[in-house]
Amino acid sequence: MKGFKYIILIGVLLIVGYLVKDLLFNDESYTQAVLKYRENKDLTFRSVTRSPLPDSMRRAFDKLKYYAPTRDFEINADFTPEEHAEPVAMPMTTGTQEPYFVKGKASFELDGQTHTVTLFQKAGSVSDTLFIPFTDQTNGFETYGGGRYLDAIPNGQTIVLDFNKAYNPFCAYNPEFACPMPPAENRLKAKIPAGEQTFAK
Structure with a gap:
């Protein structure tokens, strides 16, 4: 009976660990997606044809804040x-x-x-x-x-x-x-x- 309780406890810990890992992974994936979105926007601002910046500012542009x-x-x-x-x-x-x-x-x-x-x-x-x-x-x-x-x-x-x-x-x-x-x-x-x-x- 004691061994069975240990098995249940290990099972619960594995499930909790999986859920925590999944949550952290989802947060990391979300952050990376937002950063990629921003990187693409910065590329647009450097574009000759798509940037809203006046040409003199566009040439000096690095990235948005x-x-x-x-x-x-x-x-x-x-x-x-x-x-x-x-x-x-x-x-x-x-x-x-x-x-x-x-x-x-x-x-x-x-x-x-x-x-x-x-x-x-x-x-x-x-x-x-x-x-x-x-x-x-x-x-x-x-x-x-x-x-x-x-x-x-x-x-x-x-x-x-x-x-x-x-x-x-x-x-x-x-x-x-x-x-x-x-x-x-x-x-x-x-x-x-x-x-x-x-x-x-």
Whole structure:
């Protein structure tokens, strides 16, 4: 009987060890995927044809500045779809407006509070990817003062908001670009120290 208990204990330890190893492996795989995503973006910024940077800045460009990836800001949110017949006029940094459809809202918990953001789709787009322009309490300090963007794809009534992939609008690098301005409902009362930081010119 005593030997049988040892066998059960060893079995439990092996299962726990496997689960811990699997968790660590998944975290490492996730981190590597985010770093690869950022590496590819840096390559785009060095490209002659695809970079938003003025040519003089592009030639001197090394890499963008990011927060270290963390699964804490890969957030599973509740998604509530919305369908509107008419688009809303999204204000742009140039003083113009462009049509975007409201596609739904995502709600999530962070720092003990519930936060909600509105998701948009540019008029004419057929992509399943939705657009989230937002601000948070890092703007103007560690991140671009005008806010940042996030892209996400709903999966039924849930959606993953991966703030490790939050990115600056092109006007953060070049004022000639017209960029959507985050609406009031997407101004988060929380710090999101994840994703892209202020661009050092």
